Amino acid sequence: MADATVSKIHRHEKYEKLIAIAQQLEPLETAVAQPCDEASLRGAIEASDAGLIIPILVGPATKIVEISKAINIAIDGLEIVDVPHSHAAAAKAVEIIRSGKAEMLMKGSLHSDELLGAVTSRETGLRTGRRISHVFVMDVPTHSQTLFVTDAAVNIAPDLMAKRDIVQNAIDLYTALGLGKPKVAILSAVETVTPSIPSTLDAAALCKMADRGQITGGELDGPLAFDNAISLPAARIKGIKSSVAGHAQILVVPDLEAGNMLAKNLTFISNADAAGIVLGARVPIILTSRADNVRTRLASCAVAKLLAYSRRANAPIRA
Template identity: 80%
Template structure:
């Protein structure tokens, strides 16, 4: 079978996301503060997630604008609370306050910029900070790959240092375990799989693996540096003589920096028809970070992942997804 035929065969198959969504639908929907849902994509995505039983939205933004928008789209929002906020900056702050007060258990990005929402989240006095670095994970359903891939960090931390990467990895491991997926195999990616002092990411990869050996990172199997091919392909790892429980079987891919992660995620999306659900971790609650380009399935999956993680934290038990 040609490569083109294989891609065509898998194009419409996203069983991994469908499974996550179905598990989430069997659980109680959680109150979710939606910051500034003031364009068609964000408002429709919010209502569709609510109608699927994944969230109970609290719409935070200019009341009149949201009401007029819903009417023009013929969407009924009469069942949902609206918290009036004059503009996107105020909407971000008020949405965060709803979480701080316990009225909302999830936070969701609407049509405001990600930086605006995350700035409110990271505020030292009024935000949702914890002792952990805030980071982003793309939970990717790649139709031509047998496993769900977690890519981190491709959206928040631009050039993380060693200790930031420690938190980025721990956040992703905790997410993987919280979804009931077991103990993840974590690949620390670089351009090569050998230590090279001229490539700083290889030195950091080695240090991170030793940190895991010493208990500074827990709950996952780490290896690195690994190039992308020998992280996900057993055959590539075999050809290069890499003996590792992670090589060729990685489920979490830790990228050197935001640029590398963003390019990797978008390559998978546009060349392999992958969906990329987005979630921000390290804050008091999971944060649903959607993109204007996300399709319905991806938006649903982002909500499902956040919801399952929140339920896992409630019970201190992993959700079997």
């Protein structure tokens, strides 16, 4: 009985399903900016071997080749675009996207700010009318549903209109993955509108914006505390009458600090995997961490790939 319980806790069926669906589609050209350490180069090659991407390696060619030999990874046949340093790699990777040679962008060993700086450049970047935001697509073994946590990596202290884009980006991703209409919890420390806690005012405003059609495609409620967002018994104890409370699939945090702590709590205490993707640009941006395991790296690529294909078809990808 003990072995069966452990097996159940550590299964990651939600990620495995996303990866399997993505593998049914042809791999997409992906500009990989500065794959100049073992983790980033290995991640790109593993995603290529899994049939998820066709990597275009952008960075110092000599260094990329040296690393591939040092870790015994074959990169024969892959395109390498030689640039002298990480700043140039970010700019060149974005240029490759703009030229139409690739449909996705993947972070290598450069800092996220450096890559996103190239993405958000007004003259040469990949900006759209939306605010750039990040989503952790989380596979929590002890939770029945995939959880989206946003924004825990890009927007430090978003104002109301930035939060509107953060919510809409997450809803659009959830829909594009064929997961249906999401239930969106706008998180705070409490579940009542409290003027002394600004995030509760933003939560109430966002819900009213959804009522007025300024946010579409999801069912919003907030403010909700984390417990009554994901636990139906907790919501019932508090007397909250809501179709979102206890069933939330997208968790919108008040700021980056809260989101980062929530995501890492789930990762390191609940053994969750956290695939990272940046939204709001012309193409999906795969944002992996050096601490990610193989499953998480593949899931990040799978999520981005499914989003890219859904944009091609202007419809969600179905299993």
